[in-house]
Amino acid sequence: MAWIEKYGHGGDLLTAQKQFGLVSQPLLDFSANINPLGPPPRVMQVLRDQLETIVHYPDPAQRKLKEKLSKRLGIGEEHLVIGNGAAECMALIILALQPKTVGVVYPCFSEYEKLSMAFGAEIKACFGKVEKHFKPELADLFALFDDVDLAFIGHPNNPTGVTYSEEELRAIAEQAEASNTFLVVDEAFIDFLPKNKQVTLMPDLANYKHIIFVRSMTKFYAIPGLRLGYAVSDPKIIERLQEKQVTWSVNQLALAAGEICLEELDYEEKTITLIEEQREYLKNLIEDRLGWFVFPGQANFLLVRLPGSILAEDLQWEMGKKGVMVRSCAMYPGLSLHDFRIAVRTKQENDELLATLQEVVEERKWRK
Numbered sequence: 001m002a003w004i005e006k007y008g009h010g011g012d013l014l015t016a017q018k019q020f021g022l023v024s025q026p027l028l029d030f031s032a033n034i035n036p037l038g039p040p041p042r043v044m045q046v047l048r049d050q051l052e053t054i055v056h057y058p059d060p061a062q063r064k065l066k067e068k069l070s071k072r073l074g075i076g077e078e079h080l081v082i083g084n085g086a087a088e089c090m091a092l093i094i095l096a097l098q099p100k101t102v103g104v105v106y107p108c109f110s111e112y113e114k115l116s117m118a119f120g121a122e123i124k125a126c127f128g129k130v131e132k133h134f135k136p137e138l139a140d141l142f143a144l145f146d147d148v149d150l151a152f153i154g155h156p157n158n159p160t161g162v163t164y165s166e167e168e169l170r171a172i173a174e175q176a177e178a179s180n181t182f183l184v185v186d187e188a189f190i191d192f193l194p195k196n197k198q199v200t201l202m203p204d205l206a207n208y209k210h211i212i213f214v215r216s217m218t219k220f221y222a223i224p225g226l227r228l229g230y231a232v233s234d235p236k237i238i239e240r241l242q243e244k245q246v247t248w249s250v251n252q253l254a255l256a257a258g259e260i261c262l263e264e265l266d267y268e269e270k271t272i273t274l275i276e277e278q279r280e281y282l283k284n285l286i287e288d289r290l291g292w293f294v295f296p297g298q299a300n301f302l303l304v305r306l307p308g309s310i311l312a313e314d315l316q317w318e319m320g321k322k323g324v325m326v327r328s329c330a331m332y333p334g335l336s337l338h339d340f341r342i343a344v345r346t347k348q349e350n351d352e353l354l355a356t357l358q359e360v361v362e363e364r365k366w367r368k
């Protein structure tokens with residue numbers, strides 16, 4: 001049996017299809033955390049309408065989207081760089097700031113480490129503990145800052161769903177300033193939270209010269225194949241990031257889609273309500289019907305710990321054979337062989353997930 005995360009991530013349909021021998025059958029994908037509503041319909045329309053524009057180069061300065069985004073975020077355009085996904089923004093940060101040492105908080109998104117090492121940095125880490133649902137002790141985080149040139153935190157963190165309070169974020173940002181450590185706050189999933197829970201220091205950007213916010217538009221607007229993200233920081237840092245960016249790295253269709261996404265306020269509200277409701281629903285279903293422990297994550301995904309000797313790898317295999325993809329988390333430093341992650345999707349899909357989980361439990365005679 002081989003991992004379907006051979007490239008390090010969920011959502012690899014091609015590997016899963018081959019692995020599970022389900023080439024002609026559509027897979028139900030709970031392994032990538034993408035808005036289950038799909039892209040806003042107007043985005044699909046704009047993509048069709050604008051197909052002809054691919055004979056031209058995209059705007060290398062991404063002017064229209066930058067203007068809209070800066071208005072939306074309430075920040076000057078000089079604070080903003082648009083990238084080919086949040087992933088490109090992270091690469092630009094490391095390329096531009098050239099940290100010799102990078103700090104991460106395990107368990108976390110594997111690209112922090114992968115990109116840092118690819119660009120020659122050494123990784124140092126602290127761990128969130130299971131009894132704290134993987135939220136790190138601030139003292140451990142601060143000690144890490146003393147040891148590194150740049151640190152990543154996820155807010156909400158993937159795969160745990162951990163978020164920080166405003167007070168905690170301020171303490172973290174101030175400590176990063178005090179120790180001259182660049183702090184990357186990865187807010188790729190923050191849009192999925194109810195507006196009153198979208199706690200961010202972005203409006204106070206002027207007070208922090210070492211902080212860089214990274215956001216993704218691929219997850220919330222369900223366009224991961226198109227790629228779109230951005231970073232927000234002090235203009236001097238943004239300039240350094242821009243110097244490293246390959247000209248035209250954000251394609252014309254992604255720019256056009258991004259502009260429409262920002263106008264889709266009803267879609268945004270509908271998504272947030274759905275995710276809030278369905279996350280609770282899914283968590284309760286898994287706890288009540290299967291008796292498995294679900295960590296209290298705040299985003300559009302949930303981390304689950306299997307009881308006893310049940311392995312996430314086995315569960316993933318059994319589910320995959322039935323056409324449902326879940327994300328084994330066994331390879332995340334700080335997690336165990338019994339941990340898996342699922343996206344929060346529509347009620348119908350969540351019910352289907354649960355029914356398939358129950359089938360597998362019955363067939364394998366896994367007891368609580």
Ligand SMILES: Cc1ncc(COP(=O)(O)O)c(C=O)c1O
Nearest residue numbers: 085086087109158188216218229
């Ligand atoms: C925490 C986190 N940040 C960033 C990304 C990358 O997002 P994008 O698709 O915008 O590159 C991911 C993708 O899985 C992620 O999980």
